[in-house]
Amino acid sequence: MACGTGTIDSDGYCEHCGHKQPRERDHMESALETVAAASDRGLRHHRNEDYFAIAEAAIPEGAPATLAVVCDGVSSATRPDEASSAAAEAAGEALRRALPAGRHPQQAMHDALLAASEAVNALAADTPVEPSKNAPACTVVGAISVEGVVTVGWIGDSRAYWVPDDRVSAPARLTEDDSWAAQMVAAGLMNEAEAYADPRAHAITGWLGADAYEIDPHTCSFKPEQPGVVVVCTDGLWNYAESAGEMAAAVPADASARPLQAAQHLVGYALDGGGHDNVTVAVLPFPAPSGGAGPA
Helix, strand or coil, X not given: CCCCCCCECCCCEECCCCCECCCHXXXXXXXXXXXXXXXXCCCCCCCCCEEEEXXXXXXXXXXXXXXXXXXXXXXXXXXXXXXXXXHHHHHHHHHHHHCCXXXXXXXXXXXXXXXXXXXXXXXXXXXXXXXCCECCEEEEEEEEEECCEEEEEXXXXXXXXXXXXXCCCCXXXXXXXXXXXXXXXXXXXXXXXXXXXXXXXXXXXXXXXXXXXXXXXXXXXXXXXXXXXXXXXXXXXXXXXXXXXXXXXXXXXXXXXXXXXXXXXXXXHHHHHCCCCCEEEEEEEECCCCCCCCCC
């Protein structure tokens, strides 16, 4: 860390001691009563290209709603860090407006993903052309918890998992990757272990960006039958806990009661595993803690 006595130059280095000053996005945390999130640059990347948005709202009938959006910038694209922040903020804002207005959660999620896409597309208009790089791009995954139903939406390979408090019950992965590996498994050409061991496994087939194929948001809803948590994360975490069972084993037993500590723990889990990528995770307890969410 910088010594704190010198001026920080435009490249982020202290002019007195020469150490690089940590960027604000190198490590981020945020917590509300019903949701928490944490993000870290990891151990190998020079910047954090992930971003998240969390919020609480209320539907017109007065019931509380909790939401989280997590985005992962595509490193091979231009300005991936800006793409992820633009997408997360646009999707979060769209959900904060739509749910109190009475929009059905699944439709609200679909529209929020389109809003995120538009926000990333807008970055391309003022991005200098770099022949070696693609337009700004990122993946996105979001979750809404309202009236006993969890709704998730995604484009790309960021994921959502359901982890019940009762670990005797089965956890579940709630999303299907837009990736080469997922396509191979879906086509019956490889089993999951073979596909994800292939060097092409993480090549994404869906993303947000001006050079993306036709945007096709995925959404689904389910009604958990018992308490637990929804874990929304980038591949910087799930690379170290790929299956639902592995993710459940990594989630602390008291995650429902301590979502921020659970998010912090899961970031640490990824860093301990090698921290090869940026890592971001949001934890939504279900049902929401007593008192619920208030208007955003």
